[in-house]
Amino acid sequence: MSDIEIAVICHETSRTHQAEQIAKQLSCPYLGVTTSSQLTTPDLVIEVTGEGIVLAETGKKSANPIKVDFISGALAHRRKYGGGKSQSIAKAVGLNKAKKLQVLDATAGLGRDAFVLACLGCQVTLLERSKVVHLLLTDGLNRAATDLDVASIINQLQLLCVDAKDYFQELLQLTDQFDVVYLDPMFPHREKSAKVKKEMWIFQKLLGQDLDADYLLDAAIAIAKYRVVVKRPKLAPYLADKAPTYQLIGKSGRFDVYVNKAFGS
Ligand SMILES: C[S@@+](CC[C@H](N)C(=O)[O-])C[C@H]1O[C@@H](n2cnc3c(N)ncnc32)[C@H](O)[C@@H]1O
Incomplete structure (x- = not known):
């Protein structure tokens, strides 16, 4: 992981307590009530705003801050018009062969x-x-859990803050708990879209490569x-140099599928 500097700020005095708590939790400084564009250091800030928590670059050029939004924008569009079980991700996990996963x-x-998988009926542990x-x-x-349109989907998601390597060690004692394991590790992006580039740039600055x-x-x-x-950019090598059972290849990315056994067997 990279060791970039990060701090917490908030937009309104009413958010100060929440911002201080977050800074404490992340062991990073709290810089007070300000905005990312007014700061020149550190590289990245977590902004506590009335509309949610945002990760942004500092400086005048800061744009496309990262915020998780399951209610509106691209994910809302995908939920309504994404193509259901004919989407590649649905076929990759096997939703064309099994109903509940x-x-x-x-x-x-x-x-x-x-x-997306939860929208298609999967129970997902993240x-x-x-x-x-x-x-x-x-x-x-948390924001989506209070929204009438998506609350039932959010109920199908359970998030844990843990390194998968440690979690996998525990799971080796409990076989068959998960039908499918999904992996999408960080990989240097070459997509042309400015927004994706910026977002990936912030993410890579924060996390490095996996x-x-x-x-x-x-x-x-x-x-x-x-x-x-395993989700990979189209031209990326196989994870661990291991050829999959088969691949689903899309425009810019692909899914490598490693089959242990057929559904129902
Ligand atoms: C490319 S992003 C995944 C994007 C995700 N598929 C999505 O739809 O938003 C990779 C994420 O995996 C996390 N990650 C990588 N290795 C991990 C591990 N061993 N355990 C837990 N999380 C890990 C990284 O911190 C990063 O947030």
Whole structure:
């Protein structure tokens, strides 16, 4: 992981207590009531705002702050018009063959893939090891849990702040708990979209690359009842250099599917 500097700020005095608590939790400084564009250091700030918790760059050029939003924007659009079980992610986890799946998303990130899977009926346990990302995701989940349209979907998600390597060790004693293990470790992005670039840049600045990702594959295969799905950029090498049983290839990304056994067997 990278060792970039991060601090907490808030937009209104009424949020001071919450911001101080978050700073304490993350063991980083609290810089008071201000905005990211008014600061030049540190590199990144967590902004506690009336509309939720945001991760942003400091400085005048700060744009596209990262915030988890399951209620509106791209994920709301995907929930309504995303194509249901004909989407690649649905086929990759096996929703064209099994109706209800228990999925372990071992690299939760901003929870977008997990949310899509929950919209399609999966129960998803999410693991996130970064305390900052876990904070953003918890905030997004809490806000969405009070929204009438998405609350029932959010109920299908359970988030844990843990390193998947430790969690996998515990699971080796309890086989068959998860039908599918889903992995989407960080990989340097080459997509052209400015927004994605900026967001990935902030994320890579915060997290670095997941250099231990190869280790996750064998452990995931050992615990998944039916299959492991790995999301990769289209041209990326296989995780752990291991060829999958088959692939689903899209425009910019692909899913590598490692089958342990057929559904129902
Ligand atoms: C590319 S992001 C995942 C994006 C996610 N699929 C989404 O839809 O938002 C990868 C995330 O996995 C987390 N991660 C990587 N290795 C992990 C591990 N061993 N245990 C838990 N989380 C991990 C990183 O901190 C990062 O937040």
